[in-house]
Amino acid sequence: MVEPPLPVRWALRAVAVGYVFFLVAWPVSLVAEHTFDDGLTTFTETLQDQYVQRALLLTAEIALWAVVINLVFGVTISLLLVRHEFPGKRVLSALVDLPMSVSPVVVGLALLLVYNGRTGWFGPTLESAGLQVIFSSPGMIMATCFVALPLVIREVVPVLTELGDDQEQAARSLGATGRQTFWRITLPSIKWAVVYGVVLSLARSLGEFGAVKIVSGNFTGETQTATLVVEQKYQNFEQAAAYSTAFILAAIAVICIVVVSLLRPKESHA
Numbered sequence: 001m002v003e004p005p006l007p008v009r010w011a012l013r014a015v016a017v018g019y020v021f022f023l024v025a026w027p028v029s030l031v032a033e034h035t036f037d038d039g040l041t042t043f044t045e046t047l048q049d050q051y052v053q054r055a056l057l058l059t060a061e062i063a064l065w066a067v068v069i070n071l072v073f074g075v076t077i078s079l080l081l082v083r084h085e086f087p088g089k090r091v092l093s094a095l096v097d098l099p100m101s102v103s104p105v106v107v108g109l110a111l112l113l114v115y116n117g118r119t120g121w122f123g124p125t126l127e128s129a130g131l132q133v134i135f136s137s138p139g140m141i142m143a144t145c146f147v148a149l150p151l152v153i154r155e156v157v158p159v160l161t162e163l164g165d166d167q168e169q170a171a172r173s174l175g176a177t178g179r180q181t182f183w184r185i186t187l188p189s190i191k192w193a194v195v196y197g198v199v200l201s202l203a204r205s206l207g208e209f210g211a212v213k214i215v216s217g218n219f220t221g222e223t224q225t226a227t228l229v230v231e232q233k234y235q236n237f238e239q240a241a242a243y244s245t246a247f248i249l250a251a252i253a254v255i256c257i258v259v260v261s262l263l264r265p266k267e268s269h270a
Contacts, residue, residue: 028250035247037240046244051221052229056248059226062137062212063205066144070201074152075194079186081153082160083168096154099147107146108214111139115215135217140225143211148204152197159193160186196260203256207249 003009035043046052080086081093099107115133116123126133133139167189171181187194209227216223224232226245233242 028254031243031246031250034239034243042240043244043247046241049241051224052226052241052245054221055224055226055229055245058137058224059206062140062144062225063202065141066148066205067198067202069141069145070149070152071194071198074149074197074201075156075190078153078156078160082157083165096150100150104143104147104208104210104212105214108143108211111143111146111211111215115139115142134215135219135223137223139215140212140223143215144205144208147208147211148201151200151204152194155193155197155200156190159190163189199256199260203253206252 004012077092077096081089081096112120112134114121114123115126118124120134123134131138133142167185168181171185172178176184207227208225209231212225213228213231216225216228218224218228218232220232226249230242230246230249233239233245
């Protein structure tokens with residue numbers, strides 16, 4: 001393939017950098033700028049707000065549960081898609097990508113219809129057993145798991161496909177059990193892909209808004225996450241507090257991206 005002339009390459013780079021700058025970097029930097037318009041005063045006051053603290057803790061709790069669940073099921077589904085042939089494999093692969101194409105609001109509404117305690121398919125039964133899903137943490141975790149599920153799978157599947165199963169077959173031929181093969185052969189080979197998927201899943205889970213808003217009820221101090229606090233503060237003309245909370249979420253996302261960027265070169269030297 002013939003490379004384009006140097007001026008064309010530089011022009012393409014300038015367009016790409018400009019696109020990312022105006023779409024991502026500049027708006028995020030403005031959030032940071034408005035957060036510290038008066039120094040650390042507003043930022044500190046926002047962090048001392050008990051409702052903001054509760055929202056941040058709830059967000060972290062939901063995100064961590066979602067990451068753990070997606071880690072287990074993501075790796076399992078990846079192994080199923082790559083290492084096994086079964087009827088409906090293509091359907092399952094397509095369903096994995098569904099969260100990327102369906103609006104999170106639709107996801108929240110679907111969960112509401114299924115798990116609503118009054119009219120849902122399973123809601124009344126679950127509530128009679130003492131488990132409330134909608135307007136509670138379980139429903140919020142389910143919604144977050146749904147929107148972040150593909151991130152682990154789509155990182156692990158290409159690596160598993162590229163590695164093949166020669167080493168795994170060799171281990172089994174030498175008498176290793178399935179568990180031993182997974183922990184000693186498969187997992188070390190895909191560890192960086194798993195790390196990337198977990199980090200991206202964490203960033204996505206922390207920033208989820210639409211689905212969580214539907215299933216949480218947005219009760220202040222109870223089921224209100226950090227993204228919902230940003231909306232409430234902004235609508236109540238508390239823009240400084242909204243910017244501060246949004247800055248915290250953006251900073252965590254940037255840290256996650258930096259972590260991924262620092263880890264990726266290690267794979268190329270492995």
